[in-house]
Amino acid sequence: MISVIICSADPAALQLVKENVAETIGTDHEIIAFANANAEKGICELYNEGTKQAKYDILVFMHEDIEMKTVHWGARVLEIFAGNPKLGLVGVAGGGYKSLVPSSWYNADLEMNGGFYCNLIQGFKHSGREAFLDYRNAKNEKLTKVASIDGCWMATRKEVALTHPFDQHLLKHFHAYDIDFSLAVGRQYDVAVTYEVLLSHFSEGNFSQVWENEISKVHKKWSAVLPVNADGLDEKSLLRYERRAFRLYFERKLDQGKTYKELMQVCWNARHSRIFKGLKWYKMYVDLWRVWRKGND
Known part of the structure; x- marks a missing residue:
């Protein structure tokens, strides 16, 4: 029933x-x-x-x-x-x-x-x-x-x-x-x-x-839980894949008119994730800052 x-x-x-x-x-x-x-x-x-x-x-x-x-x-x-x-x-x-x-x-x-x-x-x-x-x-x-x-x-x-x-x-x-x-x-x-x-x-x-x-909103809410890896992908490689995906996301959103401030808020939320703890998050931050600088040179 x-x-x-x-x-x-x-x-x-x-x-x-x-x-x-x-x-x-x-x-x-x-x-x-x-x-x-x-x-x-x-x-x-x-x-x-x-x-x-x-x-x-x-x-x-x-x-x-x-x-x-x-x-x-x-x-x-x-x-x-x-x-x-x-x-x-x-x-x-x-x-x-x-x-x-x-x-x-x-x-x-x-x-x-x-x-x-x-x-x-x-x-x-x-x-x-x-x-x-x-x-x-x-x-x-x-x-x-x-x-x-x-x-x-x-x-x-x-x-x-x-x-x-x-x-x-x-x-x-x-x-x-x-x-x-x-x-x-x-x-x-x-x-x-x-x-x-x-x-x-x-x-x-x-x-x-x-x-x-x-x-x-959903990604901010679940930032400490994401990524969710139900397929059992190699956890050691997830950081590299996510960093690349973040770069592509930033490039696309900058082309669509998003501001640096808006996009860095997305980056800031990601600091809670298990794969971006500490220095790993800072390295991604620098990566994305370079994407923004390249688009504004």
Whole structure:
């Protein structure tokens, strides 16, 4: 039995996804939907409200621009949680390494970034590209432990969501909640990607300035925890990879008009990380100062 929680901006899309869930879930369920077309509340606040209202022990948070493809996917989700007592959160896409450098749940700037794991049909609402099946299961597993997941679709236990609520005080909009929730849950439980549930996601996301601001908040909050290395990458090499990724991040953001002060605040937050203690952080600071000087010569 599953409680499906949706923050809706489009009544027509909501109706379609309700019908789709009813046809495919394959178990008793309820849908808790919040009409939020005018964005009166952030997604974290509404997800927390949905958690409190839910009458079932397994919760699924999902976007409304989704079509579930797997028949009886709900029954499969129940089996996954029943068979994995340490599992706290599961999605259909996620990254094995969550970088200290601000990014989504996967940072392409890193030379060695752990795995990119997913099973979904990715659509492209904004760019107009043709949708395709994005299946990445390098370990050939049914369930892969990851550092963080994509929030387009994610399932958890009600007790987990009550103990580790979405941070509605920090995140007021509709971005970064998935990374924040993954990191919070991952402190006590396993976070994983399943390949046994397939869905079609119609949008590739919108990486706006608001998205960037929310990501920055999450990285500041978790700076003492990041990076999260669920893939077991060589810890001795992480400092080198992160330093390079920071340089690329600074170069790109300077080109986009970010100020030295804004970027050095990101650097300052990173001093809490286990990989940048003491002199190691100072060396990175000098690296980034040189990037800024080079761009202003």
